Amino acid sequence: MIEVENLCKIYGSTPALQDVSFSVEPGEILGFLGPNGAGKTTTLRILSGYLPATSGTAKVAGYDVHEQSIAVRQRIGYLPENPPLYPEMTVESFLYFVARIKRVAAGDRKANVETALKKCGLWERRKSLIRKLSKGYRQRVGIAQALVHDPPVIVLDEPTVGLDPRQIIEVRNLIKSLAGDHTIVLSTHILPEVSMTCNRVTIINRGQVVATGSPETLMEELTAGSGYQLELDSAVDPEKLTVFEQIPGVRSLQYLLEPQENRTQLQIFCEPNTEPGPEIVAACVSCGFNLYEMRRTRASLEDVFLQLTTQQTTPEETVEPENIGENDSATPEVQPSPEDSQPLDEKPDTIDNNQQDDEPDSTP
Numbered sequence: 615m616i617e618v619e620n621l622c623k624i625y626g627s628t629p630a631l632q633d634v635s636f637s638v639e640p641g642e643i644l645g646f647l648g649p650n651g652a653g654k655t656t657t658l659r660i661l662s663g664y665l666p667a668t669s670g671t672a673k674v675a676g677y678d679v680h681e682q683s684i685a686v687r688q689r690i691g692y693l694p695e696n697p698p699l700y701p702e703m704t705v706e707s708f709l710y711f712v713a714r715i716k717r718v719a720a721g722d723r724k725a726n727v728e729t730a731l732k733k734c735g736l737w738e739r740r741k742s743l744i745r746k747l748s749k750g751y752r753q754r755v756g757i758a759q760a761l762v763h764d765p766p767v768i769v770l771d772e773p774t775v776g777l778d779p780r781q782i783i784e785v786r787n788l789i790k791s792l793a794g795d796h797t798i799v800l801s802t803h804i805l806p807e808v809s810m811t812c813n814r815v816t817i818i819n820r821g822q823v824v825a826t827g828s829p830e831t832l833m834e835e836l837t838a839g840s841g842y843q844l845e846l847d848s849a850v851d852p853e854k855l856t857v858f859e860q861i862p863g864v865r866s867l868q869y870l871l872e873p874q875e876n877r878t879q880l881q882i883f884c885e886p887n888t889e890p891g892p893e894i895v896a897a898c899v900s901c902g903f904n905l906y907e908m909r910r911t912r913a914s915l916e917d918v919f920l921q922l923t924t925q926q927t928t929p930e931e932t933v934e935p936e937n938i939g940e941n942d943s944a945t946p947e948v949q950p951s952p953e954d955s956q957p958l959d960e961k962p963d964t965i966d967n968n969q970q971d972d973e974p975d976s977t978p
């Protein structure tokens with residue numbers, strides 16, 4: 615339903631997208647995930663026919679977004695990050711207005727507006743002035759205007775930003791209820807949004823796609839999948855820790871904290887679909903390690919995201935067993951925690967709205 619190939623976008627001298635490629639199957643919800651400034655909005659605007667790409671191609675339902683932008687706009691519903699709503703109109707009259715400018719045939723408008731109102735849970739509010747609605751309801755109106763011409767594809771840019779937790783759940787459920795009938799691309803920098811809502815995810819960072827797959831596949835392929843955290847007596851000779859490396863299924867070791875006076879905390883990373891817990895315990899017993907605590911750890915999408923989008927997490931930072939044995943005094947690396955990186959739900963001022971902007975008006 616959507617085919618994006620080698621998309622590049624340069625704003626003035628700022629490269630915003632470099633060779634972005636991905637596809638979306640009919641009925642899917644694709645999560646388009648990336649930190650602030652990664653290039654999500656730029657991609658979605660190009661996809662919706664509102665912004666020309668510098669190079670590359672994008673097709674929606676077989677139509678080229680550049681060459682056949684009218685046909686694309688008829689088949690795509692776009693909810694921008696700040697949807698242009700008209701506060702002095704009622705919900706219903708606004709949707710009639712949008713239906714008209716989206717060229718819905720006069721005879722079909724009533725049915726289309728009613729369907730969009732009902733799908734978005736706005737029927738009871740159809741006579742309300744938009745300015746009197748809560749932010750959550752206004753976001754529903756934004757989604758309804760994206761739906762009113764019944765497009766096969768819906769593109770939603772950060773649809774839950776600024777909503778309270780209850781509104782977020784409602785909007786997420788609304789989005790999920792639209793999948794199947796519609797193909798959806800959902801841009802977000804909020805991780806739970808993706809695992810809760812999307813079948814597949816494309817992670818973008820600094821204008822480049824760094825991973826694509828189902829949330830589960832990404833977790834399996836890009837991280838150790840699962841592992842164990844161990845707390846041992848610090849008297850353990852670091853060289854002896856290499857015993858863990860011999861265990862089938864163990865991929866690597868990492869100190870979690872600098873060894874304390876009386877404790878050593880380790881992370882053991884394992885290959886996907888392996889459970890070497892019993893062997894790890896047996897190794898502790900046979901080597902005489904004093905084991906104070908052992909618990910399972912499971913990789914989360916957040917781990918994948920941080921691994922792919924932060925500079926701190928590089929392969930060199932993983933302390934291989936040899937390294938642990940080679941240099942007892944080496945300062946162990948601490949695995950970056952989410953707190954180490956930029957909060958994911960904060961939006962820094964990375965976008966200069968006064969910078970060059972060559973897009974046409976995105977008013978519906």
Ligand SMILES: Nc1ncnc2c1ncn2[C@@H]1O[C@H](COP(=O)(O)OP(=O)(O)OP(=O)(O)O)[C@@H](O)[C@H]1O
Pocket residue numbers: 625626628629630648649650651652653654655656657803961964965966969970971972
């Ligand atoms: N109109 C513009 N003029 C110049 N540079 C721009 C313009 N719009 C975006 N950029 C730059 O392009 C890059 C990608 O921005 P974009 O808005 O696509 O990212 P994003 O992933 O949507 O970020 P956010 O989550 O903060 O909205 C950023 O470096 C941004 O500063």
